[in-house]
Amino acid sequence: xxxxxxxxxxxxxxxxxxxxxxxxxxxxxxxxxxxxxxxxxxxxxxxxxxxxxxxxxxxxxxxxxxxxxxxxxxxxxxxxxxxxxxxxxxxxxxxxxxxxxxxxxxxxxxxxxxxxxxxxxxxxxxxxxxxxxxxxxxxxxxxxxxxxxxxxxxxxxxxxxxxxxxxxxxxxxxxxxxxxxxxxxxxxxxxxxxxxxxxxxxxxxxxxxxxxxxxxxxxxxxxxxxxxxxxxxxxxxxxxxxxxxxxxxxxxxxxxxxxxxxxxxxxxxxxxxxxxxxxxxxxxxxxxxxxxxxxxxxxxxxxxxxxxxxxxx
Amino acid sequence: xxxxxxxxxxxxxxxxxxxxxxxxxxxxxxxxxxxxxxxxxxxxxxxxxxxxxxxxxxxxxxxxxxxxxxxxxxxxxxxxxxxxxxxxxxxxxxxxxxxxxxxxxxxxxxxxxxxxxxxxxxxxxxxxxxxxxxxxxxxxxxxxxxxxxxxxxxxxxxxxxxxxxxxxxxxxxxxxxxxxxxxxxxxxxxxxxxxxxxxxxxxxxxxxxxxxxxxxxxxxxxxxxxxxxxxxxxxxxxxxxxxxxxxxxxxxxxxxxxxxxxxxxxxxxxxxxxxxxxxxxxxxxxxxxxxxxxxxxxxxxxxxxxxxxxxxxxxxxxxxxxxxxxxxxxxxxxxxxxxxxxxxxxxxxxxxxxxxxxxxxxxxxxxxxxxxxxxxxxxxxxxxxxxxxxxxxxxxxxxxxxxxxxxxxxxxxxxxxxxxxxxxxxxxxxxxxxxxxxxxxxxxxxxxxxxxxxxxxxxxxxxxxxxxxxxxxxxxxxxxxxxxxxxxxxxxxxxxxxxxxxxxxxxxxxxxxxxxxxxxxxxxxxxxxxxxxxxxxxxxxxxxxxxxxxxxxxxxxxxxxxxxxxxxx
Numbered sequence: 042x043x044x045x046x047x048x049x050x051x052x053x054x055x056x057x058x059x060x061x062x063x064x065x066x067x068x069x070x071x072x073x074x075x076x077x078x079x080x081x082x083x084x085x086x087x088x089x090x091x092x093x094x095x096x097x098x099x100x101x102x103x104x105x106x107x108x109x110x111x112x113x114x115x116x117x118x119x120x121x122x123x124x125x126x127x128x129x130x131x132x133x134x135x136x137x138x139x140x141x142x143x144x145x146x147x148x149x150x151x152x153x154x155x156x157x158x159x160x161x162x163x164x165x166x167x168x169x170x171x172x173x174x175x176x177x178x179x180x181x182x183x184x185x186x187x188x189x190x191x192x193x194x195x196x197x198x199x200x201x202x203x204x205x206x207x208x209x210x211x212x213x214x215x216x217x218x219x220x221x222x223x224x225x226x227x228x229x230x231x232x233x234x235x236x237x238x239x240x241x242x243x244x245x246x247x248x249x250x251x252x253x254x255x256x257x258x259x260x261x262x263x264x265x266x267x268x269x270x271x272x273x274x275x276x277x278x279x280x281x282x283x284x285x286x287x288x289x290x291x292x293x294x295x296x297x298x299x300x301x302x303x304x305x306x307x308x309x310x311x312x313x314x315x316x317x318x319x320x321x322x323x324x325x326x327x328x329x330x331x332x333x334x335x336x337x338x339x340x341x342x343x344x345x346x347x348x349x350x351x352x353x354x
Numbered sequence: 355x356x357x358x359x360x361x362x363x364x365x366x367x368x369x370x371x372x373x374x375x376x377x378x379x380x381x382x383x384x385x386x387x388x389x390x391x392x393x394x395x396x397x398x399x400x401x402x403x404x405x406x407x408x409x410x411x412x413x414x415x416x417x418x419x420x421x422x423x424x425x426x427x428x429x430x431x432x433x434x435x436x437x438x439x440x441x442x443x444x445x446x447x448x449x450x451x452x453x454x455x456x457x458x459x460x461x462x463x464x465x466x467x468x469x470x471x472x473x474x475x476x477x478x479x480x481x482x483x484x485x486x487x488x489x490x491x492x493x494x495x496x497x498x499x500x501x502x503x504x505x506x507x508x509x510x511x512x513x514x515x516x517x518x519x520x521x522x523x524x525x526x527x528x529x530x531x532x533x534x535x536x537x538x539x540x541x542x543x544x545x546x547x548x549x550x551x552x553x554x555x556x557x558x559x560x561x562x563x564x565x566x567x568x569x570x571x572x573x574x575x576x577x578x579x580x581x582x583x584x585x586x587x588x589x590x591x592x593x594x595x596x597x598x599x600x601x602x603x604x605x606x607x608x609x610x611x612x613x614x615x616x617x618x619x620x621x622x623x624x625x626x627x628x629x630x631x632x633x634x635x636x637x638x639x640x641x642x643x644x645x646x647x648x649x650x651x652x653x654x655x656x657x658x659x660x661x662x663x664x665x666x667x668x669x670x671x672x673x674x675x676x677x678x679x680x681x682x683x684x685x686x687x688x689x690x691x692x693x694x695x696x697x698x699x700x701x702x703x704x705x706x707x708x709x710x711x712x713x714x715x716x717x718x719x720x721x722x723x724x725x726x727x728x729x730x731x732x733x734x735x736x737x738x739x740x741x742x743x744x745x746x747x748x749x750x751x752x753x754x755x756x757x758x759x760x761x762x763x764x765x766x767x768x769x770x771x772x773x774x775x776x777x778x779x780x781x782x783x784x785x786x787x788x789x790x791x792x793x794x795x796x797x798x799x800x801x802x803x804x805x806x807x808x809x810x811x812x813x814x815x816x817x818x819x820x821x822x823x824x825x826x827x828x829x830x831x832x833x834x835x836x837x838x839x840x841x842x843x844x845x846x847x848x849x850x851x852x853x854x855x856x857x858x859x860x861x862x863x864x865x866x867x868x869x870x871x872x873x874x875x876x877x878x879x880x881x882x883x884x885x886x887x888x889x890x891x892x893x894x895x896x897x898x899x900x901x902x903x904x905x906x907x908x909x910x911x912x913x914x915x916x917x918x919x920x921x922x923x
Contacts, residue, residue, distance in 0.1 A: 056764050067777050183907035184900045185853030187860055191880050191892065289768070289861065305861045308776055320773055324765040331764055 046336050053332045058109070060328075061321050065105050068317050069097075076121045076313060112321070122312035129318050133300070137285055140292070140299035143215065144284025147222035152277075154223070155230025162231060163238035163269075164261060174231060181228040190221045190290050207297045218291045226280070230273070237269035271342045278337055279330030286323040376401075426834045426919065433916035440912030447905040450898075451724060457717040464701075464711035466718040466870050471709065472688040475499060476509035478547075479570075479683075481561055483515050486592045487570045491688035492700050495544040503551055510685050512538065512548045512561055519564025521548060525556040530681055532556060552685040560682035571682040572598050574608035577675050579620070579662050581885075586662050586671035590683060596644030606652035609677065610642060611662060618665030620649060624657040624677075633657070653677060694888055703894050706878065716895060719870035720902065723855055726782060726871070727848035727906075730789045735844050737794040739836075742801025746809070755802070759795050767792040771854055775863040782865065785858060789851050797843045801836060808835055838917040845910020849903035856899070872899045 074080035077091060092098050096107065111118065117129040124132055162174040181189075197217045198205045207214045241247065242265045250260050285300065292302035300319070307315040379402065435441055457463065464470065472491030476499055481487040495511055503509045514521040523536040534556060538548040552559055560571035576593040579586050592598075594610055602608050613620040619641075625634040637651040653660065662671040691709030695701055703712035745755040762770070774788035808814060808831070817827050852872060858864040859873030867874060872895055879892030915921055 052760065053764070056761050059761060060765060064773060067773065071777065179904065179907060179911075183849050183903040185849075185856045185903065187853070187856045188876060188896045188899055191876075191883065191896070195883055195889075283766075286766075289857075293860075304772070308772065309862045316773075316776060320769055323769050327766045327769070328764045 042339060045339065049332055049335060053328050057325055057328055060324050061109060061112070062105050064317055064320050064324075065108055066101060068313050069101065069104070071311075071313050074311065078122055078125050108317075117318050118314050120312055120315050122310045123307050123315050129315055132315075133303070133318075133322075136298060136300050136303055139297060140286070140288075140301065141284045143218055143222065143291075143297060143299065144288070145281075146215065147219045147226065148280060148284065150219060151223035151226035151230065155227040156234060156273075158227060158231030159234025159238065160261075160266065162235040163242065163265070166235075166239060174235070178228045178232050181225050182232075186221075186225055187290055189224075190294055193217060193221050193224075194294055205295070207295045214295070218288075218295045218297060221291045221294075222288055230276075233276070234269060234273055237272055238265050241265045241269045271338065274341050275334040275338045278333035279327070282326045282330040282333070285326050424922075426830070426922075429919075429922040430837075430913075430917045433921060434913055437912045437916070440909055443905045443908045443912075446901070447909055450720070450902060450905070454717050454721040454724065457714070462700075464714045466714040467710065467868055469709045470692045470701075470705060470711060472690060472692060474687050474689070475503050476511060477685055477687060479510060479512045479559075479561065481512065481514045481518070481521070481570055483517060483568075484592060484595060485568045485570050485572065487561070487683070488591075489683055489685070492692060492695065492698065494700060495541060495547050497543045500539070500541050500543075500549050501551070506554045508552045508554065508557070508685050508687050510550055510552050510559060511541070512550070513546050514548075514561065514563070517563075518568065522562045522564065522566075523550055524560050524562070524682075525552060526558045526560075526682065527556045528558065528681070530558070554686070557685050558682040559685045573602070574598055574610060575675075575677055577609060577611040577622075577660060577662065577677075579611075579613040579617070579671050584614070584662075584669065584671045586660075586673050586675045588660070588675035588677055590681070594642060594645040594648050596642065599642075599650060603652060605655055607655055607677065609637070609651045609653045609660065611639070611649050611651065612647050613662060613664065613671075615647070616664075617669060621663040621665065621667065622651050622653075623661045623663065624653050625659050625661075626657050627659060634661075694882075694891075696887065696890060704890050706891060707882070712875075712891065712894065715870040715875060716898060719872050719875050719895070720898060722782070722865070722869060723852045723872040723899075724848070724902070726785055726789075726855055727851040729786050730793065730851040731844040731847035733786070733790040734793040734797055734847050735840055737790070738797025738843070739801055739840065741794065742798035743805060745798055745802040746805025755798070759799055762792060762795050768857070771858065772861065772863065775858055780863060780866060782869065785855060785865065788858075789854050793843075793847055793850075797840065800839050800843070804836055804839065805832070808832055834917075834919050838914045838919075841917055842910055842914035845906055845913060848906045848910075852899065852903055872902075 073088065073092065076095060076097065077083060077088070080088070083091070089098075096104065099107075108118075115130070117133070119126050119128050120132060158174055158177075162171045165171055194205055194217060197203075197220065201213070201216065203213045203216070204211070207218065242261075247260060247264060250264060251257070286304075288299075289301040289305060291297065292299040293305050296302070304316075304319050304323075307319060473493050474491075476493075477489050477491055478494045479487055479489050480494070494513075499509060501509065510523075512521060512523065521538060523538055524533055525536055526533045536550045536552070536559075538550050541547045541549050560569055562569040570592075571590065572592055575588050575590060577586060577588045578593065593612070599608060609622065611620055611622060619639060622637040622639055623634050624637055635654075635657075637653060639649045639651045642648040642650045658677055659674040660677050661674050663669070692701070692705045693707050693709050695705045697704040701711050701713060703716055706712055706715070741755065744751055770792050771788050774791055775784055778784040778787065814827060814831050817831055822830075855864060855871055856873035856876055859871065859877045864873050864877075865871050867878075875895035876892070876899060879889075879895055882888040882891045
């Protein structure tokens, strides 16, 4: 177990390093104006001096290694256009807490509801509840969420008679962003749990239990659900960590000053340095989420042994 | 003999044909239990040796008949057509896709990027039963204008309801004097429309019905307070449905007013000039009979500006309404572009804020988005299948592909999408490349796993032992197992690509505005969402986008279910 975790960790670190290098090199090919606030008014000499100062004239490998070393020291560099010359870490840290808050609330809503949906659909497979749940899942999966988020914002705010935009003082303005975030999560939790439970309920040992006379209720709660929940555990750390990266649509629709909205802002203003940092941050969150998910799954389900299946995922 | 045993039935059938042969050839006499293995040695010796010879075997024949008559694609299609919802969706999808290609060739289509201007020579009046009307600079008639108006003249087209009979037109000058009736000519090319030339010296036009009982001019003004900012509009167009009050005191004009419900009874303050003047006076407001929410008041003719306040005076209209001496509609050609026109018979889905026709933009956009989706799906399928087969068959490549998969799979795909589009310049090519980077590896992994699983399955082993050619193993044994997954991935890649395109447009990395796409249209519509009258610009693309993505999703799912050989019976 420990050996597996260490191996997995080393691999994730390697992925992260490759990723940082690739992103860094790619973004260094971007136009130079992404490093200055008033590029149009500057003379070529000024630009050259500016680039020299920032160390952008150094060979690429020097830049990459400096970036990585600084990153491990906790220095994320400074923003050039979004907020001139202020350290990125100080821009990001208040935003992370807001994103995490909204994300956690929506997870707290969507986890139980999603599980409930999955259980009901699996339990009454082929009945009307299953059909309704399926229609909901198909709608959420097929229609781009940009579209239905707009309508939630538009009609939700008139219907509940609340402001369209987020206000820190008014908790009611959090309802719509949380609903928007929860809808797709509920559908995906519900869909996967239903699938795992239906698979589980078709297994032979369930038939045996049924033949033996175990009450249906007990079969569903003690065997089907318990076994079906194990693979679901894999998703949870990822979802938890992904709250850091925020939700791009929800946050920018409702003007929540979080991380997701920040990415859109920096891209629109072409602040190269911040794009690099944010992309690296989001990607590492994804990597760590998967890592934790795999480890947690191995802890929860003793039948899973990764050492044998090494390389199969 | 059991009557359910197929084997016995078949045996019986075969024996019957042999019996018949033996009897016809005269080898044996017909008798009971002919083939009960009780032929005597002589009888056997008399049998024609030819009937014991091996039949000539044709390989092609065996290939054709030796296997079962199971046809993979036949079963797949049959299974698919059993799913009624999927078939309905497929039909809808095909109609939509076909229509996007037919649309440019339909008559009366606009160029999606053309900015449409109001007609500079003519106006079009559409009159309703009760005398309400609209005057627009949009060319509702077909063909060229009936005649070219000269300088200082405007051509007016008039359409009245049938109940009006032949309409009559009267013009007057800016003081409401010198009334003169104008001859209306029926337009030959457009039977519903009449036209006349209006001279700018007498531009105020009123239209009456044949019997003179309804008119477009009512000697009254209708003032409305609308929107979140309480904009005040005044117009001579009839807004109420009941009869207009006729006993107006001399020296006064009739004003109808409507304000939001929360205002209570609105108060009207009339004054001359728009600066707050000393002569401001509150008018007496009474509810209008027959029209809920409407009130009327009499306004002294010498006053020309009107403020609207709520009952308690706490809310007031944003601007003052200008009430000039009450006159019929002034006919003058409209200028500027046809901005934000709601759907009408010329612009079927309305126009956007720079006067472009949304109908043609909509279908051009659908075409662009579908094109992106289909190309992305095709690239994913081709690269995915090739890479997957290599990955599955060549052991040496396994490490490389597995590491690549781990790398790509570890990073959220949105981030890769954003990064790729950020680095390249926005264009259709960029979007397609950015979307194809991540998709193929998932499919490749599926194919690789399937290859590993299926390659050494028993039925494949049996096929190989029986000497089935490799081509046949691939097409009949391997491919059917994969079609389901490939089709599912391809069908889901299309709505996925459309969604990603919307996302990229939203964060400002999408297609330039000159190339309409569903993402551009939805995001443009979103900026208009605060004004309720402009929401059609959001609704129409949103509905079409949802219909297309849901259709593709459902058809893809149904087809992949149907294509799975496990579901064939």
